[in-house]
Amino acid sequence: MTISNNVQKRMAEGSWVRKMFEEASILRQRFGDENVFDLSIGNPVMEPPIEFNQELMRLVENPIPGMHRYMENAGYPETRATVAEQLSLETGISFDKSDIVMTCGAAGALNVVLKTILNKGDEVIVFAPYFMEYDNYIDNHGGITRVLPTDEQFLPKLDALESAITAWTKAVIINSPNNPSGVVYSEGLIHQLGELLRKKEAHYGTQIFLISDEAYRKIIYDGLKYPPVFGHYLQSIVITSHSKDLALPGERIGYIAVHPDCSQREELISGLIFCNRVLGYVNAPALMQRLVRNLQHVSVSVAQYQKKRDFLYNNLIEMGYSVTKPQGAFYIFPKCPLKDDLAFTTELRQWNVLTVPGRGFGLPGYFRVSYCVDDRTLEGSLVGFKKVAQKFNLCAG
């Protein structure tokens, strides 16, 4: 056997998102770029904000000696300080630079957190639909994923959570705005979550981390205000990246923020820095750390994404699809008119419209549409959506 049995097994399960992304390449070669409507992956077509390019130009024209060298594994103190400042502003809680570890994106951040806290066999709870790479990340570090259902609005069911937490539960991962559903958790829900976790911690005499994946925190619509978890639970760890808010997914830059009043905070943060090092990240890319330092308050145009959401949502509703209106991120997660979500996305693919079956997010019977694409692609996809809607008698037309 050349490769590890476990890797072989997990590869066979595959990633539906990546499968579709690769399928799109093949279709493009066959039908031409303009005839393929790839709504499969969260790879924003938007360019980074103008401020990013200004910072980059400023840095290139005024290079700092040693700017490409190693720094502390946690990242540049100056970058960590501005992240802490911005978080303090957003949450009303006072963060220090020592609460922040710069990472290779949110995926790097989550791997570092899980490696740091998990003993073999520890359980991590997630709520379906969810980003299924979490399974791989949890498995990387010896943990076991427990998948819990959500209600019809894709929100966690607290009674199900209450009965699922055991003495082995080390963490609960939430993701709001959610990939794939686009829902944003309310402050009330987060408060209840915090209360429940505190109760269970007391009951078992354990520490249960609330890991909040906030990769889409800044992409939020309809004037909603993002409710930070930090106000409601001390054992909370935020992981995030600048892949979406600054449209830099290929650059692998993000961070971990630990609640300043988390118990055993220092041990935890030393562990995170150690794991950032030994997992081979060593440190987040130096140049990107310098660039995002002064861009903590900047983000891509959320209005543009909201326009795309409205366009797609309104059209899908009109065609008869059953859809929960997303409040953030850049995904929409309609119900399939067929029971078999894979069969349904295959129907859409026949019109060169690429989406991801709900089973790719632990929830069959739905499909994910990523609308971080240009308007031409979004408009062009409507024909396929309509044809398939008609085939399955969704609408009168």
Added chain:
Amino acid sequence: MTISNNVQKRMAEGSWVRKMFEEASILRQRFGDENVFDLSIGNPVMEPPIEFNQELMRLVENPIPGMHRYMENAGYPETRATVAEQLSLETGISFDKSDIVMTCGAAGALNVVLKTILNKGDEVIVFAPYFMEYDNYIDNHGGITRVLPTDEQFLPKLDALESAITAWTKAVIINSPNNPSGVVYSEGLIHQLGELLRKKEAHYGTQIFLISDEAYRKIIYDGLKYPPVFGHYLQSIVITSHSKDLALPGERIGYIAVHPDCSQREELISGLIFCNRVLGYVNAPALMQRLVRNLQHVSVSVAQYQKKRDFLYNNLIEMGYSVTKPQGAFYIFPKCPLKDDLAFTTELRQWNVLTVPGRGFGLPGYFRVSYCVDDRTLEGSLVGFKKVAQKFNLCAG
């Protein structure tokens, strides 16, 4: 327990290199930058070659739409193609872009390789002195490190290797030019290594990978020609980075190259790409991939490093230290005049000279000096080396 037992245990063992790096910060604050001679870490003081800055400027002035987006997990095809071309030139073996996976540095590369190939309990052989982060990387993925001795020139003893290989040996890691000793393995030695591994593979009916860590491949002295492993063993995997040859350690850019005739090559490469994704790297930083694309033939001034080596080597020899002359990399690994290498480096630290005890590389009784520093630091360190040599009666003076 807040953090994982294993992480806690490994943190306690610590990294001597990082300890000294942090110690240096403290000394600098106390005595001032100019009075501290930090020879502890391999963090090149040299700036990247002028060609790097030219490429960066060219790219910033002519940005490519989508240049910060996700790409294939293996990296940009164009970058992989130029890496393959350069490797073909250097080795005389024909590499294709599909043999290359771009990674977050050599540390990322090695983690990806080990995750891909190791089943729990598989053994990986290393030769002391060695870069001890290997232990952490092997442990990350369930492997067991077997440390073998070297001869007085820090070269692997093949008879020891022959008896150490078992049915569970999955890989042998070599590192030439070597950190910390600076030795370069000869073509003859690599050939013998290949023969031995083939014999053992046949004996056990297993596949044993030769993983060659070539982070210092381009930093080689005295007109030596680097002997590539690829010519001598089919199951070979090269990991490397541009941290040293382009002086970009903070940027985390490197690659994995698999021998084109490796058995089960496709399965192996699919595994590597998968692990690059699920370990949370996702892909090597996009901008750096574009930059190194056209710099495969470029490197920092090796002549400058050679001058530093000569300066330090000659001075240490004159003071009476016992030193094997390094042929590459930017480290020198003298014998301690004391049995206790930690006590010896503590003596040096009293003169504000920071080095790393040999135990940090699995070989007590020696100490590592990193000379990728400016001349002022190197010159300034001589006082301390001399005082300590005198204290332990190394020289007449």
